[in-house]
Structure formats: structure tokens, C-alpha cells
Amino acid sequence: MDISDVLTRLRDFTDERDWAQFHTPRNLVLALVGEVGELAELVQWRTDDEVRALARTAEGREALSDELADVFTYLVSVADAVGIDLDEAVHAKITKNAAKYPPELSRGSNAKYTELGTRDAQPS
């Protein structure tokens, strides 16, 4: 997926409706949180197996897809509103995480990076 294409479509969508006036960083973060809540609502009170089964139904798959897309589009919009290149940010963070969680210390462990090697590995 090309994030810049998504961003172009989102900007066009917003401009066509004159909604940029509402799309402040704070409002967009709150909208993002709301969409994460809608995604969470789809999985709450269900087991992991039930969530996977939900994703195999047409209706459940559409609902999950819609909320994942809502979360992603608001995430892209927040980054745009504060002038952060999300593609660069994601790659930079993966690089940081790789340094924080070296495979030789973190494989099979759910320990936080500050506790790697200080306690027994827990199955993740």
C-alpha cells in the first residue's frame, strides 16, 4: 500500500467537504481513539477463536475491515496534521524496536526490553 495515495484521497475527501477546519491534531487523535474503541467493541467478550471465526464470515469480515480502515485512515490523518511522514516513522520505529529487542535476548520472551535477560522467558 502506498500511504501517499491514501493521504491524497483523504485530503481530497476532506477538502470536498470543507472539513479541514475540524481536523485539528487533537480532534483527529480523539477520532482515532474512538475508532480503536469501535474495533475493540467487535472483539470484546469473544475468545481469540471466536474473533478468527468472525473474520471468516462475510458480515464480520466487513465490520473488522471497516474499523481497521477507520483506524488506519485516522492514523494517517494525525500524522499528516502534525507533519510526520508515517512511512518514515514506521520504518524508524521498527529499526528502534529491533535494537531494543535483539533476537538473542528476546526470542520466545514476552519481557519488556528493560527486563530482557533479567527473568525467565515467558511464552508469548
Ligand SMILES: [Mg+2]
Ligand atoms: Mg468506525
